[in-house]
Amino acid sequence: MPGLVVFGRRWAIGSDDFVLPGAFELLVRLVWWLGILALYTVHKGRFNCPGGGLLHSYLLVLLVLLASIICALSALVYVSMQGTISNPGPRKSLPKLLYTRLFLYLPEFIWAVVGAVWVSDSSLHCEKTVINAIIGTVIASWVIIIFTIIGVVIVFDPLGGKKTFYLTNSVNRNLESSQSGQLLYNVKNTATRVWEKRIRLLCCCIVQDDDHRVAFTSIAELFRTYFSDTDLVPSDIAAGLILLHQEQDKMESCPKEPEEVLCHSPSSLATDDLDVELENAAHYMLFAAAAYGWPYYVYTNPFTALCKLNGDCCGNRPTDSDVTGSDRHNFHFGSILKITGLQYRDFIHISFHNKIYEIPFFVALDHKKEAIVVAVRGTLSFEDILTDLSADCEDLTLEDVLENGFVHKGITQAANYIYRKLINDGILNQAFTIAPEYKLVIVGHSLGGGTASILAIMLRNSFPTLRCYAFSPPGGLLSKSLADYTKHFIVSVIVGKDLVARLSMPNMEDLKRRVVRIVANCNKPKYRILLRGCWYEVFGGDPDNFPTELDGRSQDALTQPLLAEESLMVHRSPSYSALEDESHLHSPPQYPHLYLPGKIIHIVEESSSRRLCSSDIKYTARWSNEAVFSSILISPKMITDHMPDVVLKALNSLSQEHGSCISC
Numbered sequence: 001m002p003g004l005v006v007f008g009r010r011w012a013i014g015s016d017d018f019v020l021p022g023a024f025e026l027l028v029r030l031v032w033w034l035g036i037l038a039l040y041t042v043h044k045g046r047f048n049c050p051g052g053g054l055l056h057s058y059l060l061v062l063l064v065l066l067a068s069i070i071c072a073l074s075a076l077v078y079v080s081m082q083g084t085i086s087n088p089g090p091r092k093s094l095p096k097l098l099y100t101r102l103f104l105y106l107p108e109f110i111w112a113v114v115g116a117v118w119v120s121d122s123s124l125h126c127e128k129t130v131i132n133a134i135i136g137t138v139i140a141s142w143v144i145i146i147f148t149i150i151g152v153v154i155v156f157d158p159l160g161g162k163k164t165f166y167l168t169n170s171v172n173r174n175l176e177s178s179q180s181g182q183l184l185y186n187v188k189n190t191a192t193r194v195w196e197k198r199i200r201l202l203c204c205c206i207v208q209d210d211d212h213r214v215a216f217t218s219i220a221e222l223f224r225t226y227f228s229d230t231d232l233v234p235s236d237i238a239a240g241l242i243l244l245h246q247e248q249d250k251m252e253s254c255p256k257e258p259e260e261v262l263c264h265s266p267s268s269l270a271t272d273d274l275d276v277e278l279e280n281a282a283h284y285m286l287f288a289a290a291a292y293g294w295p296y297y298v299y300t301n302p303f304t305a306l307c308k309l310n311g312d313c314c315g316n317r318p319t320d321s322d323v324t325g326s327d328r329h330n331f332h333f334g335s336i337l338k339i340t341g342l343q344y345r346d347f348i349h350i351s352f353h354n355k356i357y358e359i360p361f362f363v364a365l366d367h368k369k370e371a372i373v374v375a376v377r378g379t380l381s382f383e384d385i386l387t388d389l390s391a392d393c394e395d396l397t398l399e400d401v402l403e404n405g406f407v408h409k410g411i412t413q414a415a416n417y418i419y420r421k422l423i424n425d426g427i428l429n430q431a432f433t434i435a436p437e438y439k440l441v442i443v444g445h446s447l448g449g450g451t452a453s454i455l456a457i458m459l460r461n462s463f464p465t466l467r468c469y470a471f472s473p474p475g476g477l478l479s480k481s482l483a484d485y486t487k488h489f490i491v492s493v494i495v496g497k498d499l500v501a502r503l504s505m506p507n508m509e510d511l512k513r514r515v516v517r518i519v520a521n522c523n524k525p526k527y528r529i530l531l532r533g534c535w536y537e538v539f540g541g542d543p544d545n546f547p548t549e550l551d552g553r554s555q556d557a558l559t560q561p562l563l564a565e566e567s568l569m570v571h572r573s574p575s576y577s578a579l580e581d582e583s584h585l586h587s588p589p590q591y592p593h594l595y596l597p598g599k600i601i602h603i604v605e606e607s608s609s610r611r612l613c614s615s616d617i618k619y620t621a622r623w624s625n626e627a628v629f630s631s632i633l634i635s636p637k638m639i640t641d642h643m644p645d646v647v648l649k650a651l652n653s654l655s656q657e658h659g660s661c662i663s664c
Contacts, residue, residue: 105145242537602624
């Protein structure tokens with residue numbers, strides 16, 4: 001629902017967000033009140049110790065104060081439970097109750113100070129039980145006050161004042177007037193500065209230069225544009241994702257149409273080609289995973305990795321290869337050796353240098369496949385995250401390539417950096433001098449997969465036989481023309497419901513539109529959605545069939561936005577215009593559609609059997625197309641399916657299965 005407006009500004013919390021925290025505090029206060037009541041009843045008439053009169057008055061006032069707080073909390077929780085996310089009408093009295101509850105903090109604070117002064121008085125000689133109870137009361141009061149202050153800081157919206165003014169006056173304002181235009185410009189500038197400060201705070205531990213400052217501004221503008229047109233609070237988004245996940249699971253449980261099953265039945269020729277590519281992908285995924293260095297090796301071997309690295313790394317100095325960047329204790333290179341199984345003399349160049357738009361990579365000789373492998377590391381640092389988030393589009397201009405188009409800006413700059421190192425520094429010339437008959441293969445996972453794909457496009461003219469294997473690359477990478485051009489030499493491997501492979505600005509806008517729609521039209525209160533969703537995510541079961549206002553509406557009516565959806569939108573945006581009939585037909589999209597590179601192998605989990613300490617998962621793979629990844633899927637596995645160890649496990653499982661079939 002729209003953010004709660006109190007004290008003249010908007011806050012990042014809804015009026016229906018007080019149910020769960022309020023109920024928890026209510027339980028604590030009730031137990032507290034009963035304990036003080038029992039203490040007072042047991043010691044009634046025995047307050048004749050020095051300071052006993054003050055103690056008697058303190059307990060009586062505390063009982064009355066706690067009773068008042070319990071009543072206020074009960075009313076606050078009850079009102080917060082009313083209505084739905086998009087129908088805050090039944091909760092219109094909540095701000096007054098909230099003011100009342102906040103006002104009660106003042107006497108509670110004063111009484112906590114009085115209690116602290118009383119128990120610190122050494123002249124008191126009352127019973128130890130009573131004094132301990134007062135100490136517990138004082139501590140509990142201070143803990144609740146401190147947590148309340150922390151909560152206020154968390155839900156504080158720096159743009160609350162400006163956004164509230166914009167919302168309350170948007171109906172009567174002509175946005176074409178100079179005054180309104182200036183107001184909107186100021187709001188946008190303020191929002192961009194707020195996001196930029198947040199990003200700088202998150203990246204405070206890294207050295208910042210001009211490239212970082214440009215990236216901060218670009219990313220802040222991206223976040224401002226994406227979040228500025230909705231009036232959702234974080235709990236609304238969480239409820240929307242829960243509803244989308246359950247809706248998605250219900251659709252997946254429906255039987256497929258016969259035509260849909262037939263369209264996924266591959267020909268024998270395509271199956272043979274797929275088996276060959278899966279075998280190659282399983283082999284080269286080791287190089288892509290090795291590019292992560294010791295963090296990946298320790299992650300996959302948590303009990304033995306450090307002992308092995310401490311014992312072996314000192315004797316594996318890469319004296320015959322060119323190494324740049326920091327590798328303290330030789331842990332990175334030692335991990336690469338153990339993961340790939342290569343010798344140190346097989347490495348031509350290793351770069352651990354890492355800055356924004358400059359990511360680590362290595363060049364090695366793969367004698368098993370007779371290939372010169374360029375392996376690019378994926379996201380592993382704040383600098384890499386900034387490279388990922390620099391998601392503006394830019395033109396890729398290459399000689400003799402007609403399929404020029406748009407590419408991801410940050411990843412393209414990272415590919416340009418590696419291209420200059422490989423060509424200008426003569427790294428590839430050195431490699432082909434050693435092994436002139438070998439072919440060139442470029443691999444990478446995640447950010448490394450996207451960088452490897454664009455790097456392969458840049459090197460394609462000079463090395464026509466090169467191959468590229470991109471494991472879990474970002475979805476918003478290449479325009480349609482470039483994606484089609486790369487089908488001849490790039491293979492992308494995607495596992496399950498991988499989020500990153502579906503990440504693009506149009507897909508994010510589509511996700512926002514779907515969240516707004518399903519949240520606005522659900523007829524259940526938010527606390528029930530969240531509780532049922534948590535139970536479903538942890539314990540499973542059947543997806544909840546939440547009724548919505550969409551039920552029973554005609555298809556024509558579904559193309560029109562509901563009033564509930566309008567209440568969640570600050571102003572019309574690219575995502576919201578998709579809900580209308582004609583607006584999106586006459587205006588160009590704000591974000592061009594970018595796609596995955598090359599031919600796509602989609603690996604999905606066919607079945608799984610859990611044992612006591614392990615699980616046996618059976619995978620299946622098929623050729624896919626970019627349309628399958630045109631929407632973000634909500635699932636607990638949307639993150640784990642992206643992890644390099646999961647990708648490698650799936651590929652090894654398919655490769656071993658294919659090998660066993662051949663032997664049979």
